[in-house]
Amino acid sequence: MLLKRVHLAGQWVFLRVESLFNLAFGERLNPLYYLGQIAYLQMWLVVGSGLYLYAFFKTGVQQAHASVEYLTVQQWYLGGVLRSLHRYGSDGVAATMLLHMIRNWCFDRYRGFRWFSWVSGMALLWLVYAAGINGYMLPWDKLSQFVVVATAEWFDRLPMFGGELVRNFIFPEAVNDRLFSLLTFIHIGLPLAALAVLWVHTQRVPQSKTFPPLPIALTLCAALIALSLFKPALSQGVANLAAAVTTIGFDWFYLPVYALLYRWSPGDVWLLVAGLSALLVLLPWLPPRRRAGPAEGYHMLVRPDNRIVAVREGETLLDAGLRESIAFPYECRNGGCGKCKATLAYGRVDYGAYQPEMLTEEERRAGKLLTCCATPLSEVEIEYVPATAPGNIPARVWDATVESMEPLAPDVVRVMLRLNGEERISFYAGQYLNVLLENGERRSYSFATAPHVNDRVELQIRRIPGGLFTTRVFETMKPGERLRFEGPLGSFFLREDSDKPIIFVAGSTGFAPVKSMLEYAFHRGLERRMVLYWGVRRPEDLYLGELARSWAREHDNFEFVPVLSEPHPEDHWDGRTGLVHEAILADYPDLSIYQVYACGSVGMVEAAYPAFSTRGLKQDDCFADAFRLAPRIRARDTELVKLGGST
Numbered sequence: 001m002l003l004k005r006v007h008l009a010g011q012w013v014f015l016r017v018e019s020l021f022n023l024a025f026g027e028r029l030n031p032l033y034y035l036g037q038i039a040y041l042q043m044w045l046v047v048g049s050g051l052y053l054y055a056f057f058k059t060g061v062q063q064a065h066a067s068v069e070y071l072t073v074q075q076w077y078l079g080g081v082l083r084s085l086h087r088y089g090s091d092g093v094a095a096t097m098l099l100h101m102i103r104n105w106c107f108d109r110y111r112g113f114r115w116f117s118w119v120s121g122m123a124l125l126w127l128v129y130a131a132g133i134n135g136y137m138l139p140w141d142k143l144s145q146f147v148v149v150a151t152a153e154w155f156d157r158l159p160m161f162g163g164e165l166v167r168n169f170i171f172p173e174a175v176n177d178r179l180f181s182l183l184t185f186i187h188i189g190l191p192l193a194a195l196a197v198l199w200v201h202t203q204r205v206p207q208s209k210t211f212p213p214l215p216i217a218l219t220l221c222a223a224l225i226a227l228s229l230f231k232p233a234l235s236q237g238v239a240n241l242a243a244a245v246t247t248i249g250f251d252w253f254y255l256p257v258y259a260l261l262y263r264w265s266p267g268d269v270w271l272l273v274a275g276l277s278a279l280l281v282l283l284p285w286l287p288p289r290r291r292a293g294p295a296e297g298y299h300m301l302v303r304p305d306n307r308i309v310a311v312r313e314g315e316t317l318l319d320a321g322l323r324e325s326i327a328f329p330y331e332c333r334n335g336g337c338g339k340c341k342a343t344l345a346y347g348r349v350d351y352g353a354y355q356p357e358m359l360t361e362e363e364r365r366a367g368k369l370l371t372c373c374a375t376p377l378s379e380v381e382i383e384y385v386p387a388t389a390p391g392n393i394p395a396r397v398w399d400a401t402v403e404s405m406e407p408l409a410p411d412v413v414r415v416m417l418r419l420n421g422e423e424r425i426s427f428y429a430g431q432y433l434n435v436l437l438e439n440g441e442r443r444s445y446s447f448a449t450a451p452h453v454n455d456r457v458e459l460q461i462r463r464i465p466g467g468l469f470t471t472r473v474f475e476t477m478k479p480g481e482r483l484r485f486e487g488p489l490g491s492f493f494l495r496e497d498s499d500k501p502i503i504f505v506a507g508s509t510g511f512a513p514v515k516s517m518l519e520y521a522f523h524r525g526l527e528r529r530m531v532l533y534w535g536v537r538r539p540e541d542l543y544l545g546e547l548a549r550s551w552a553r554e555h556d557n558f559e560f561v562p563v564l565s566e567p568h569p570e571d572h573w574d575g576r577t578g579l580v581h582e583a584i585l586a587d588y589p590d591l592s593i594y595q596v597y598a599c600g601s602v603g604m605v606e607a608a609y610p611a612f613s614t615r616g617l618k619q620d621d622c623f624a625d626a627f628r629l630a631p632r633i634r635a636r637d638t639e640l641v642k643l644g645g646s647t
Contacts (some may be wrong), residue, residue, distance in 0.1 A: 006106075007105075007106055007107075007108055009105060009537070010102070010103075010106030010107075010410040011353045012104050013106075014032075014103055014106060014107070015045055015353065015354075017032065017551055017638075018030060018032045018033070018334075018336055018355065019355060022180060022336060022355065025099040027331075027332065027336050027337040027338070027355075027358075027445075028213070028331055028337055029213055029215055029216060030213070030332065031065070031216055031220075032103075032334075032336075033331075033332035033333070033337070034212040034213065034332075035096050035097075035100035035103065036100055036208075036210075036217060036396045037209055037210060037211055037212040037327060037466065038077050038092075038096050038122070038212050038216065038220060039092075039093050039097045039100060040202075040210045040211065040351060041170070041199065041212060041217055041220065042048070042089045042092045042093045042220070042224075043097065043179065043191075043195065043377065044094050045085065045089040045194070045221070045224070046086055046090050046093060046191070047191055049082040049083075049085045049086040049089065050086055050187075050413075052078075052079070052082050052192070052348075052361045053071060053079070053082060053086060053100070053625070054184075054188075054441070054532065056075075056079060057071075057094075057138065057184070057439045058153070059177060059180040059181050059183075059184050060176060060180060061140075061176060061180065062138070062484075063140060063181070064138065064140040064180050065140040065141060065239070067461060068077060068138070068139040068140075068235060069235060069388055071083055072232065072233075072234065072235065076232070079157050080232055081225065081228045081232075082228075082319060083221060083226070083233055084228030084229075084231075084232045084233040085224055085225065085228045085326045086135075086342040087135075088223060088224050088227055088228060088233075088235040088596035089133045090128075090131070090135060091132075091253060092220075092224070092294060093128055094125070094128050094129060094132060094253070094254070095253070097121070097124065097128060097217075098125065100121075100124070100236075101118075101125065103123055104118070104121075105283070105404040105467060107352070107353055108179050108314075109314070110283060110284050110312050111167060111284045111590070112312060112313035112314025112315065113312040113313060113314060114284070114314055114315075115284035115285070116204055116627075117201060117204045117205065118283065118284055119281055119284075120197055120200055120201040121201060122198055122221065122280050122281055124194055124197045124198055125638050126277070127193055127194040127197060127368070128191055128194055128258065129136075129141075129254065130190055130196060130203045130366075131187065131191050132189035132254050132353050132533075133151070133254055133255065133607075134183065134187045134190060136251070136254070136255070137151075137183050137187075137286070138183055138184065138187060139235050139551045140238065140239045141181075141235040141236045141237055141239055141276065142237050142238075142239055142245050142418075143236050143246050143249065143251075143274075144239055144244045144561035145197055145239035145241065145245055146248055146258075147255070147258065148164075148169075148170065148179075149184075149241075149245075150261050150279055151259050152166045152170050153166060153171060153261070153266060154261055154266045154269065154270075156266075156271060157266035157267055158270075163548055168486060170181070170241065171241070172473070173548070175241060176229075176257055177387070180436050181592065185475070188215060189515070190256050194610055195383060195417065204321070204323035206323035207322045211536045214614040218404070220530075220555070223244075224361075225237050225341065229434065231289075236248055236249055237520070238367060238551060253635050257269060257273065257318075259270075260272070265643050268565050269550055271397070273366060273495070274278055277507070282553040289481060290586075297310055297312045297313055297315075297453065298310075298311050298312050298376040298377075298378060298379055299311065299379050299380075299607060300317060300320060300321070300376060300379075300380050300381070300382060301379075301381040301382070302326055302381075302383075303345070303383040303384075303451065303452065304386070306324065307324070307426070309321060309326065310322045311375070311376050311380075314375060315351070315375065315597045316372055316373060316374060316375055317342075317369075317371040317374050317375070317376065318330055318333065318340055318371035318372040320354060321371065321497065322544050326426070328340060328342075328371055328384060329384070329497060330371070330372055333372045334354075334372065334373075335352065335354025335355055335358060335370050335372055335373040336354070336355050336358065337357075337358065337360075338355075338358035338370065339368070339497070340361065340371040340372045341358075341359065341363075341368055341370055341371075342368070342369060342370075342371050342382045342384040342631040343367050343368060343369075343382060343383045343384070343524065344367045344369050344380065344382055345367065345381040345382060345383050346379075346380060346381035347376065347377075347379050347380030348373040348376070348378045349369060349372050349375060349376050349377055349379040349380060349440065349473075350375045350376075350377055351364065351369060351370070351373060351375065352370070352373030352374055352375065353373065354372075354373045354452055358370065361447075366525075369382070371384070380478060384496075389535075391405065391596070393427065393428070393488055395486055395488060395489055396482055396486070396487075397480065397486050397488055398419060398425065398484065398485055398487070399419075399425070399483075400417040400418060400420065400457065400481060400482070400483050401417065401418050401420065401480060401481070401482055401483070402415060402416070402417060402477060402478070402479050402481045402482075403416040403417060403456060403479060404416045404479055405478075405479060408460065408543035408544060409540055409543035410540065410543060411462055411463040411465075412460060412461065412462050412463070412543045413460075413461055413473060413474065414448075414458060414459070414460055414461075415458070415459045415461055415473065415477075416456055416457070416458055416459075417456060417457040417458075417459065417483060417485075417624075418455065418587060419454045419455055419456065419457070423455075424454040424455055424486070425454050425457065425487070426451070426454065426488070427447055427451055427488035428493035429450055429451055429486065429493055429494045429495070429513075429516045429517040429519075429521075430447075430453065430490070430492045430493040430513045430517050430599075430625070431446070431447055431487070431490045431492065431493055431513075432444050432445060432446040432447060432487065432488070432489055432490045432513070432518060432625070433445060433447065433457070433485045433486060433487030433494075434485060434486045434487065434560060435469065435483060435485045435576035436485060436486060436488065437468070438615070441468075442486070443462060443469045444489075445460070445512070446459075446460075446510075446512040446513035446516065446599070446625070447459075447487075447488070447516050448460050448512040448515050449514070449516060449519075449521040450516050450517075450520040450523055451520055452514075452520065452523050453580060458512075459486075459512070460509050460511070460515075460543075461473050461509075461510045462508065467591070476524070483638070490625065492513065492597075492599070492623055492624070493517075494517040494520060494521065494527070494597070495595070495623070496524075498595060498621075499596045500528070500593055500594055500621065501528055501529035501531075501594055501595070502528055502529070502530045502531070502532065502594070502596075502597060503531055503533065503584060503588070503591075503594050503596045503597070504517070504530065504531065504532040504596075504597050504598075504600075505533050505535070505580060505584065505596060505597065505598040505599070505604075505608060506532065506534045506535065506580075506599055506600060507534075507535050507580060507600020507601055507604040508535075508536055508541065508600060508601070509534075509601070510599035510600035510601075510604075510625070511534055511543075511544065512599075513599050513601075514532060514597065514599060515544070517597065518530065518532065518551065522555060522558075526619065527557055527558075527607055528557065529557050530557060530558045530559070531558070531560075531561060532547065532558070532560050532561065533550060533561045533562075533580050533583060533584055534560070534561070534562050534563065535562075535563045535564075535565060535579065535580025535581075535583075535604070536564060536581070537564065537565050537566040537570065538561070538564060538565075538566060538571060539571050539573060541568070542562050545562060548560040561576060561583065561587075562575055562576065563575075563576045563577065563578065563579075563580045563583045564576070564577050565577070565578065565579060579604075579607070580600075580604065580608075581604065581607055581611055581612070584612070585612075585615065586609075588615065589615060590615060590616050591612055591615040591617040592615075592616030592617065592618065594617065595621045595623070595625075596608075596612060596617060596621065596622045597620075597621070598620065598622070598623070598624045598625070599624070599625040605624045605625075608624075609622055
């Protein structure tokens with residue numbers, strides 16, 4: 001219970017401090033969310049500056065201190081700055097790593113499968129500390145003398161040395177160039193070992209990022225350079241082994257254990273360091289233990305990918321998904337930005353610790369969670385939509401059978417395809433497929449089914465006079481016929497990373513992907529305001545108009561506006577007329593707070609977007625899928641060809 005209280009207290013402190021940093025820097029640039037990346041960057045700064053210093057450092061008794069002083073005084077503008085940068089960067093690496101590990105401990109992210117990351121992190125921390133202590137030895141000033149003598153006396157307590165270090169290196173008559181060759185070798189070897197362990201450490205984290213956001217990186221570098229200029233690292237007078245060191249500027253960050261060497265025996269200090277190290281290494285296996293699940297862990301069903309992913313003990317849903325190449329959106333991985341928000345459709349989870357404003361109680365009751373913090377307590381099913389164009393669902397060739405055919409209008413037919421066997425297809429609402437013809441050509445059609453209906457595919461096919469495939473569909477195709485298609489394809493899909501109301505614009509059979517997106521939105525229970533403007537020539541072209549009207553009756557957040565461009569008197573049409581995008585412009589003088597999804601002919605899309613942009617619609621909020629009539633080699637045959645993409 002005590003440990004649990006300490007964990008909760010630590011979480012409270014971190015969350016409050018991180019909240020203040022969010023106010024100062026914003027959620028996406030909070031440096032506390034990038035401690036590992038910042039440590040990595042500082043490590044490379046230390047290595048780079050160290051290489052320059054090594055070029056001027058002379059490994060000799062008489063030359064070591066003089067070469068360091070030359071860099072500090074005579075070459076202050078570069079060598080002196082780099083020496084200070086090397087010093088402060090080393091402090092930063094150790095401090096950042098220590099803070100990173102304390103945070104992981106407070107948030108209980110060191111047990112289960114994370115034990116390797118914790119143990120390798122401890123090894124890395126000790127290597128960094130050892131390299132930093134060794135760095136104090138090289139300038140050969142009074143602090144160097146103190147550290148070298150104390151280290152030699154301390155290590156001589158080990159049976160393998162038995163006093164040889166002091167006898168061979170520290171006596172004034174024994175100090176020679178050999179000592180500095182040894183110190184330099186150690187100072188090169190330890191950072192190289194640390195970099196190797198760091199690489200292994202980061203490989204444990206799926207899709208790990210080793211470089212912080214550029215604004216953080218630039219600010220950190222500028223701060224370290226400024227500190228190096230205004231408070232340069234200086235030596236403390238040349239070492240003299242013939243005289244004992246009585247007064248030095250002691251570094252309590254790197255050297256606290258050295259103060260104990262003159263109050264305790266070296267053996268007692270070894271017991272303290274070894275005991276503390278063993279305790280820290282064994283922490284993942286010490287009580288209280290996390291409530292254990294089954295030996296094989298739990299499983300997560302991810303939609304719309306329709307993939308099952310194993311989740312290891314203590315592993316977050318985000319890490320499990322990234323490990324299996326699920327394109328989860330994420331940024332901070334610490335519950336501070338809200339970008340990884342998803343919906344829990346089934347099961348129970350431990351929500352973890354996160355910034356309360358990123359996941360409200362109302363959202364939790366609605367089934368929302370943050371994948372970077374949540375761990376499963378049972379088998380779970382979650383739903384998400386990536387914020388960027390999908391790339392994790394590879395296109396492949398599918399075999400299907402025509403299950404049914406239903407005329408929707410004189411020139412539109414609904415074709416239902418059933419996948420063979422037990423196959424299920426994953427796609428994003430709004431994407432399309434290519435029907436593969438026997439002559440090697442392709443014809444593009446949008447998925448009219450929503451992603452949660454994954455055992456069959458609905459196509460809405462409009463007849464094109466002289467069209468090779470559409471002529472076949474309308475004249476000879478029968479249920480039971482086999483078809484092959486390639487998909488899913490396209491970057492036109494419903495985004496859920498925004499709360500902006502949505503305007504859907506459909507022209508003719510551009511209703512098909514809009515139907516997929518709306519049915520998916522209704523299935524997900526999205527509460528965003530949505531309106532559909534469907535532009536056609538005459539009433540009979542509204543082939544599923546009653547379906548759209550039923551949506552409007554059933555969902556308070558949805559509105560349907562049909563627009564006819566060429567109504568005839570006999571149609572007795574009393575609704576909206578004209579071009580569909582002009583109807584939207586008449587209804588919405590300000591589009592700056594909306595997202596627009598448009599699907600139809602190239603002419604419609606090319607006319608709509610420039611007009612919408614003059615009303616404040618941002619480029620990032622406009623998504624379009626266009627199709628055109630493309631001539632085949634035989635001039636009489638034309639087919640609909642999907643252009644796709646986003647504007």
